[in-house]
Amino acid sequence: MHVQISVKGHLALRWQEWFGGLQIAHLEDGTSLLSGTLPDQAALYGVLWQLCDQGIALLAFTSSH
Template identity: 45%
Template structure:
C-alpha cells in the first residue's frame, strides 16, 4: 500500500530513516509530505506513533493501491 502523509512544519531528508524510508518533501505551504510504500498496517502505525512522539501535527493521510497515485 502506498501512503501520502502530510504534517505541519518542515523535516529535512535526514529524517528519512526515522520514517520507514518514506520520501520526504518540504512543501511551500510550510508542510512536509512523507510518501511511499509501507509493508503493512503495523508499519503505518509505527510512522504515526513517531509523528505523535515528536509532537508533530498530522494534516492528512491518504492511501493508494497504485504508486503513481501516491505522488
C-alpha cells in the same frame, strides 16, 4: 500499501529513515509530505507513532493498496 502523509512544518530530510524510508518533500506552504510504500499496517502505525512521539502535527493522510 502506498501512503501520503501531510504534516505541519518542514521535517529534516535525515528523518526519512525514522519514517520507514518514506520520502520527505518540503512544500511551499510550509508543510512536509511523506510519501512512499509501507509493507503493512503495522509499519504505518509505527510511522504515525513516530510523528506523535515527536509532537509533529498530522494534517492529512491517504493510502491506497
